[in-house]
Amino acid sequence: MINVGMTGKAEGVVTKENTALAMKSGSLEVFSTPALVALMEEAACNALENSLEKNTTTVGIKMDVQHISASPVGMKVYARASVIEVDERKIIFHIEAKDEAGIIGKSVHSRFIVQKDKFMAKTNDKK
Numbered sequence: 001m002i003n004v005g006m007t008g009k010a011e012g013v014v015t016k017e018n019t020a021l022a023m024k025s026g027s028l029e030v031f032s033t034p035a036l037v038a039l040m041e042e043a044a045c046n047a048l049e050n051s052l053e054k055n056t057t058t059v060g061i062k063m064d065v066q067h068i069s070a071s072p073v074g075m076k077v078y079a080r081a082s083v084i085e086v087d088e089r090k091i092i093f094h095i096e097a098k099d100e101a102g103i104i105g106k107s108v109h110s111r112f113i114v115q116k117d118k119f120m121a122k123t124n125d126k127k
Contacts, residue, residue: 001051002091006083008047010039014075014099031071036105037063040095043081044109047093058091058111059119065107071099081109089113 012018018035020026025034041060048058071077077099085092090112097105 002048002083002086004083004086006047006051008043008045008049008081009078010042010046010081011076011078012039014071014073014077016073019073028070029073031075031077031099031104033065033067036067036077036097037065037107039077039079040065040081040097040105040107040109043079043095044091044093044111047081047083048091048111052113055116056113057116057119058113060109061090061112062110063107064109065105067105069099069102069104071101071104075099075101077104079105084108 014031016022018032019029020032021029023032023034025032079095079097081093081095083091084094093109095107095109
């Protein structure tokens with residue numbers, strides 16, 4: 001069962017591979033916004049770990065993100081997601097990300113619970 005207040009965390013390190021320059025989302029060697037979003041989604045998924053029914057998962061459906069501060073290569077980065085609302089199969093999170101110097105981002109993120117097999121069958125029907 002998924003409840004308001006559940007939390008999850010994710011962490012990583014800024015590498016040349018996840019910089020804005022490498023990910024083509026900018027021209028600087030700083031932690032990219034796409035990598036920040038991925039870290040935030042990982043934290044949200046971790047909040048739901050062991051709480052989903054068999055053969056279900058969640059998919060991200062919305063992310064309202066603020067990338068507040070840049071993080072240099074070599075710095076550790078962290079995200080903490082908290083469930084703030086559950087509406088049937090829709091789960092909404094508040095996520096905060098930090099590096100070793102302080103806050104780097106905030107977001108409100110929505111995920112939707114889906115049946116794995118049904119979701120993949122519908123997706124593969126697009127081919």
